[in-house]
Amino acid sequence: MKGCQIVLDTRAGADGEPIEMAALIEEGRLSDLLIDDPELVAPGTIYRAVADRPVKGQGGMFMSTPDGSAFLRQVKGIAPGDTMLVQVTGYPEPGKALPVTAKILFKSRYAIVTPGAPGMNISRSIKDDDLRDDLQVLAHETFGEHPVAARGAGLILRSICAEAEPDEIADDILAMADLAEQVLADEGQGAELLLDGPSAHDLALRDWPRGDVLDGAALPAKERQSAFELAGVPELAEPLWSGPALAGGGRMFVEATRAAVCVDVNTGGDNSPAAGFKANLAAARELPRVLRARGLGGIIYLDLAPMGKKDRRQFESVLRAAFKGDPVDTVLAGWTPLGNYELQRKRARLPLDRLAEGLF
Structure with a gap:
């Protein structure tokens, strides 16, 4: 399929609640993927929150919201009991408070x-x-x-x-x-939800390029909730988890752990002298798409295929160009003493590994 297509679908969660999903297909490849998690508060949500207690030495304040505790950084002139508008900026780490800001957009x-x-x-x-x-x-x-x-x-x-x-x-x-x-x-007074954050469908229609829209809700009743299957999204997404194929028969494997994301690049059956360099360049071009679609961020280590040090500059140029158009801020930190390449990527997305189970 050529061109751009946005696929909107919904599936039932464990408790029967609807979970929105959206996929962006460009030139026949899955370019982006969004899946809501009903257990988490979506970034962009706005609360009237109540100041709870300050955190000494950090300049922050814990706030009370209808969905639990939130943490506001760099607070001045706010006393416990005061109310103010705050907006959720991202997904919290397990067991931690919601990150919020007073700079609402x-x-x-x-x-x-x-x-x-x-x-x-x-x-x-x-x-x-x-x-x-x-x-x-x-x-x-x-x-x-x-x-x-x-x-x-x-x-x-x-x-x-x-x-x-x-x-x-x-x-x-x-x-x-x-x-x-x-x-x-x-x-008003007291803690209250004022505005829900955007859902997967909202974000897709807001931020993705214009294209044909396949909406599962608009399909005939017998086909409803099968838009992903009709568009072939599971087949397009599967290689992002199992390891995208690279030029020359190589593969790139991306494994997410609690501490970091580890990327392994290998050359497969290509034993030519330039096999490692070619596989590394292909991996550099593919990496932003894989990280974006799987919602991965944090510290990222690239265990690259063997290549000469003289090829590092060209690899860095290709990697920099690949991330230039990516919407998530990524810092290309550079080479480690062991010869790996390190990146730092903002945790702006929800990791989809758990949510995608049973779908791909």
Whole structure:
């Protein structure tokens, strides 16, 4: 299959609750995968939280929310018992509090509303000066007089605006501004959930490239909840777990542990002098896709196939280019004394190894 396709599906969880899933297929390959975990709070969730107790020496505060304890870093001027709006920034490590921030964002496909950070900005990825001017005018006309702007909120127009119609962008800005105003106007007391974080379907339609959408909910009743099977997602995803094939017959195996992610690259049956170098370059190009689709992050060690030290610079260039377009921040730390390569990747995604059991 050529082009881009977004596949939306739902399956029943252990308790019968619906679990949303989304897959992005580009040029016949699985490029991204999202699966909700009903047991966890989704990043982007907004609470009215109650300050519980400060953490001395760390400048943080434990907060009470309807979904348990949360931890807010770099707190000033907040006393136990105070209420404030906080937003979940990521998934907590097992047994730890929810990570939250007081810098709330309302993000949609085209716009980001930024309470407490006034001003209107346009993504630097948009280079066309005329288009930037048009978007600036549109932003002022649509957002400038909105009540949420009077509260000190700002607006950021995302890079995808370069591909959208003005009316579509304006409608999106207004929707986000109205939502932000509704949440910021809250004057309640006590801990309360104010806004759920985006689901897998929401994130897919918000952040992924435009393409054909196959929605399981829109299929005939006898085919419902089988969109993944119709699109061949299980077959496309299976190699990401069993080990993607590399050029020359090599394989790349990615194993996630509690402490780190370990990647092993081998050359398979290729015994030529350049086999290791070719396999390592292929692994560098594949690695961002595998990590992204499986939701892996943290410390990552690459145990590469044998290659000469003179080839390291080219390997680093290919690896850097591969991660350039990846949405998750990744630091290419460099070579270890044992000759492995080390990366540090933000834990922005939910690891899917457990959730994918029985699906692939």
